[in-house]
Amino acid sequence: MAILVTGGAGYIGSHTVAELLARGKEVVVVDNLQQGHREAVIGGTLEVGDLRDADFMAEVFRKHKVEAVIHFAASSLVGVSMKEPGEYYHNNVYGTLCLLEAMHKAGVNNIVFSSTAATYGEPEQVPIKETDRTQPTNTYGETKLAMERMMHWYDVAHGVKYVSLRYFNAAGAHASGRIGEDHSPETHLIPLVLQVALGQREQISIFGGDYATPDGTCVRDYIHVSDLADAHLRALGRLLDGGESAVYNLGNGRGFSVREVIEVAREVTGHPIPSVLLDRRGGDPAVLVASADRARTELGWIPQQPELRDIIASAWQWHSAHPHGYRG
Known part of the structure; x- marks a missing residue:
């Protein structure tokens, strides 16, 4: 059984792929290579395409026996998100909707989501806790929060379990x-x-x-990117062991x-x-x-x-x- 990593040719995604491979996992990467790099995918199978292409995603799930998804594919520039909100909603929110639909149709019910602490907006307290108010101050953070909420309702309706990981700066x-x-x-x-x-x-x-x-x-x-990769695999393990949906902050x-x-x-x-x-x-x-x-x-x-x-x-x-x- 394979782990599907969307955006696996990107920065954090590629490091998570490397960690999955090091632990003997079968990996399938889906990336449209608009921001990712083919050279960053050091193993596994790379399927080049877009989450919003329903036929492409159906074929990916048909070809590969996927047991879980780790979802990194998203636009993430705060400044650009404020100038081009439509693009961010289409790529991030609609793209995630297409992914969840493809998962549901394929009977895949576990997803680890690379979210962001930008979902909180201006902090009420420091350090920020998962129970704090979520009130994003930019379109990027708003789309990530919408993606989290979408996963919640897919869990309610279809039993798609998710872990959302919120963090700031990978390095x-x-x-x-x-x-x-x-x-x-x-x-x-x-x-x-x-x-x-x-x-x-x-x-x-x-x-x-x-x-x-x-x-x-x-x-x-600031968190080392390899520590972030490890957190994604731990979240994956929680889901594969039958754990319930959850949200976690990651920080130093x-x-x-x-x-x-x-x-x-x-x-x-x-x-x-x-x-x-x-x-x-x-x-x-x-x-x-x-x-x-x-x-x-x-x-x-x-x-x-x-x-x-x-x-x-x-x-x-x-x-x-x-x-x-x-x-x-």
Whole structure:
């Protein structure tokens, strides 16, 4: 029996595929390769196509004996989601509807969902707990919340069990050096900082230095991508063991500021990494950190690489060896 990984040619998806393969699982990847990379799929079977193509998805489930799905396929740029909400609803929400329909017709009743802590919006408390209010402040977060709610009602109606994993910032690269982070455009802080060290940009921008944080810059939760992959497999195991649907936050339990990230990157790379302080961006909360107590208790998930230095060092190993991503 196979595990179907949608978006498995993307960053977190490819690392989860690698972990599934390392544990002896049969893997089928579905990806339209609009953002994913064929080279990132290091094993298993790659089926190139779109979730919204009903005939394609029916053929995937017909060809492969799928026992569960891990769902990563979604658009995820907050800024773009605010300018093109229709595209985000069509790709994320409608795409998930098509996936759930295909699963239901094929009799596949287990799905692990790569969600986001953006479903919470402005936090009521820090660290954020799963029971906190969900009130997204951008279209991206709203579509992910809609996807979660859709899964809930498919569970009620059809018994499709799901685990939704909410997290903020994935970072780092696989220990093998074969796969890493390659986005276009790149919007994540750590790879942007490392681009400065590689001479691909002159400086890194710091948006706001007067927040109510220890050094005045925003604080965010960073998790090593391999730890995220492990969490998805633990969630999968819960479902395959007959567990009920659930929502879990994934986080380090503490955050790192923008200035901390830059300073550690300077130490790791040996590059001065010039920075420039700019005005705040609208909608940036001072601190976003998720509580992962429930995941630790119920899934036994404990990050193995929680230190910022280790996360950045693994990212640097990938980016310095692949300065142009999968293109070389």
